[in-house]
Amino acid sequence: QVQLVESGGGLVQPGGSLRLSCAASGSIFSMYFMGWYRQAPGKQRELVAGISSAGTANYAESVKGRFTISRDNAKAMVYLQMNSLKPGDTAVYYCKAVWTDTYWGQGTLVTVSS
Numbered sequence: 001q002v003q004l005v006e007s008g009g010g011l012v013q014p015g016g017s018l019r020l021s022c023a024a025s026g027s028i029f030s031m032y033f034m035g036w037y038r039q040a041p042g043k044q045r046e047l048v049a050g051i052s053s054a055g056t057a058n059y060a061e062s063v064k065g066r067f068t069i070s071r072d073n074a075k076a077m078v079y080l081q082m083n084s085l086k087p088g089d090t091a092v093y094y095c096k097a098v099w100t101d102t103y104w105g106q107g108t109l110v111t112v113s114s
Helices: none
Strands: 003-009 010-012 018-025 033-039 045-053 057-060 067-072 077-082 090-099 103-104 110-114
Touching: 003 090, 003 103, 010 090, 018 110, 033 067, 033 077, 033 103, 045 077, 057 067, 103 110
Parallel strands: 010 110
Antiparallel strands: 003 018, 018 077, 033 045, 033 090, 045 057, 067 077, 090 103, 090 110
């Protein structure tokens, strides 16, 4: 069993930055693929960025060059640094862990608005 807790969301102006954090507990964190997903109102949940247990990252085209995912296995944390935020980035952001099972956090709201 893995518990995931996201933090760091909030209101930010267009062009601003936020750093999301996801704290994991309960299992062998280093073995998990970790991902950040988002879901905007009326839209399906989509992958924003993922990072493998070996540290290989992948990004949605819409966030490449603006967002950076990273992980600290010693602290069982995964981060999403979001720069140059746009109103279209407004969504609830979820942390996901995948290994033998799949786990989701409760989400953190990011609102990009002036």
